[in-house]
Amino acid sequence: xxxxxxxxxxxxxxxVHQHLYPHGEKAYTTVQTMMVILADKGFLNKEKxxxxxxxxxxVSREEAAGRETRSVVGRxxxxxxxxxxxxxxxxxxxSRRDLxxxxxxIEEKERExxxxxxxx
Numbered sequence: 001x002x003x004x005x006x007x008x009x010x011x012x013x014x015x016v017h018q019h020l021y022p023h024g025e026k027a028y029t030t031v032q033t034m035m036v037i038l039a040d041k042g043f044l045n046k047e048k049x050x051x052x053x054x055x056x057x058x059v060s061r062e063e064a065a066g067r068e069t070r071s072v073v074g075r076x077x078x079x080x081x082x083x084x085x086x087x088x089x090x091x092x093x094x095s096r097r098d099l100x101x102x103x104x105x106i107e108e109k110e111r112e113x114x115x116x117x118x119x120x
Contacts (some may be wrong), residue, residue: 001043005061010047010054 005110017031035055038074043064044055050092059067077083078100088094094102 001038001057001061001064004044004055004057010056012052012054016055 003020004011007015007019013028013032013035016030016035017026020031035044036046038044039055039058043057043059044069045058047054047056073079073081073084077087089099089102
């Protein structure tokens with residue numbers, strides 16, 4: 001997906017492969033398989049022009065992140081975004097900067113919700 005978002009034009013598997021793996025770190029067929037799977041799942045549009053399939057993103061980066069996050073939360077955290085948040089905080093993988101940013105985001109969301117409750 002990243003390759004298609006950054007190239008921002010209809011692209012072939014070959015173009016994506018060359019863009020993402022210029023030194024052949026992944027096989028062409030691996031990239032092709034992933035792109036077909038993404039098209040089958042509705043993340044990519046596929047159009048055949050002549051003998052070549054061209055792909056474009058069917059969803060924005062934000063929509064794809066939302067879909068995948070909801071999927072992970074549903075499968076691994078029994079549908080609880082709070083459990084995901086607790087896992088991330090407890091994982092030890094978040095830097096001080098990440099934690100400060102999360103605190104700021106939570107405080108902003110609490111202010112928004114308080115303002116909405118006052119209006120209601």
